[in-house]
Amino acid sequence: MSRHKEERGPECILCGKCLSVCPLVAATGREELAPRSKALLASMLRQRPDALNGVAAARLASLCLGCERCAEVCAQGLRPAETVARLRAEHPGWREWLWKQWIQRAETLWPLARRTAGSLDRSPLRLLAQKPEPGRLGLMVKSLCGLDRSPMRAYLSLRDVPEPQDVMVRSGLDMAVPEGGPTAVAADALTSGVLLFSGCAGRHLRPEWDDTARALLAAMGLQRIHADFACCGSTLGTAGLFAEQRAARERNLEIWRAGGRGLVLTYCASCLHGLRAYADEPELFHGPAEVALWRRRVAPLSRLLKSVRFMVSDDAPQSVGYHRPCHTRGTDHDAALLRAVLGGRFRALPDRCCGFGGPLRLADPESADKVARQRVLDLDGLPQVLTGCTACALQLAASAPKTTITGHWLDSISQPLP
Structure with missing residues (x-):
């Protein structure tokens, strides 16, 4: 907020x-x-x-x-x-307090949750999630069940990568700078280096997403600056935890400044939305010029891949659904990338919420689960569904039928990259 x-x-x-x-x-x-x-x-x-x-x-x-x-x-x-x-x-109540602990102690709690999810099949708690009317505790357990699903088999590999400066120019990033033209802008971004904003889920639950993102940057010849970012703060603000949100934003901006104010790339649509919202609080910045620079320097990772050519393996799914996150605003660069790479295999799903809901998962998981079930109806017959939001990816993994493999689009890219 x-x-x-x-x-x-x-x-x-x-x-x-x-x-x-x-x-x-x-x-x-x-x-x-x-x-x-x-x-x-x-x-x-x-x-x-x-x-x-x-x-x-x-x-x-x-x-x-x-x-x-x-x-x-x-x-x-x-x-x-x-x-x-x-x-x-x-x-405020216990729900807000619990959400605060869940987000601010993610480094400890989230890996523990992932390890716990692997033992749910052998736990009586799993029965709560499988009941026709699982109840509040059962629905909370159900939200963890997706963490232990089998990983997606990758079927995309890099085929051709332009020179780093060409990657920047063709992406259209930072074109709002009036002086020097596109080439000067690209050179500036390359000199500054890029900062990868992984988000909470990428850092603490799905480190393989981070590994692939880093490998992509390396393959494109882009210098990555180590950045120990905090939560983007969006979910903290949604929960009414404004002081904690402000602290997270201030920390992230200080890290950005220390990193030379370079490009901040993220592979999560919700994090992108949250980061862009910093500009709505000009008091966080050192003047209007820095606000304008922040607006130009925050971008989705997929936008940088516009000029990269991928090869699709012969055994790739014939139909790949795409879930557009609620927080995607304007051009959906994730969808554009997948549509360009997958061609006729790409299937855009009806525009619905995944049902994740953030703090609503604690306040009213039954209602959140009803939203999730509506999304699941759209997955019928699809062998695979991808998305560009880490929270959506986790929710889809928890709610999708076993016949549908779900994941982030980074899961579809093979490792190791050349």
Whole structure:
């Protein structure tokens, strides 16, 4: 979240545009979970705080996936997810505390969760996840079950890689710099080096994604600067943990400055969305020029691969589904890369949320799971599904049928790279 303090501006006019895009409403049929209902409750809490049970009303209003689809269609330009975050901040509970521990202690807890997932098949807890109505604990266990799925067999390999400067120029990155032209911009980026933002899942749950990303940068001849980034802060803000989000952002910006303010490349759509949102808080930066530079220097890794040629093995799946993450904004460079490489094998899935939901997984896993089940219906008959968000990849692994292999698009690229 970028605007933590409530700004009195346009009010929700209850037009209902958000009803058509809210995954929670579509999956549950509960209009009280709609963004406009949350806006109405939040308004009533402001105007008549004594007329409602504040904690109960805020808890209901905070049942949100954080997908931000509603903000894209809101006629008033409202951001309901930010309203939800403020409600969570004003009425914190054990869920917010637990989410804070889960994110800030990811280095310890997440690898432990992955090791634990490998023993779930032999644990009575697995039965909770397999029940027709698994309940809250069962659904939490179920979310871990995807961590022990068999790894995807890679079928893409590098065929031709241009010179590093050509890679930068053809990617179109940093073209907003007016002086010097594309070649000067590319040379500047190469001199500065690139910083890989792996995200929490890449660092602590799926290190193989990080290995492949680093190998790709090396194969393109790009200098990678070691950067011990923190969480992007997006999920902390969604949970109403604004102080923790601010600290994470400040740390990441200091690391970027120490690394020469080079390109920050990430392979997670949600992290990309969270990093770009830093520019909405100009007080984090050393003036407008640095804000503008940050906007230009944060980019998806897939955009850098536009000029790289891949070879598809003969035994690659004939049909590969693609799940577009909710937090992908504008051009979907992950989809563009896969479409270009896979050709007729590429299948874009209907635009739905995966059901991950962040803090909602703790507050109301039953509703989050209903959203996930709607996504699963689209996977019928597909041998494989890829995505460009690490959280989506984890959720798809937990909810997809065993007949469908799921993963991040990095999983499809073979190791070792030349």
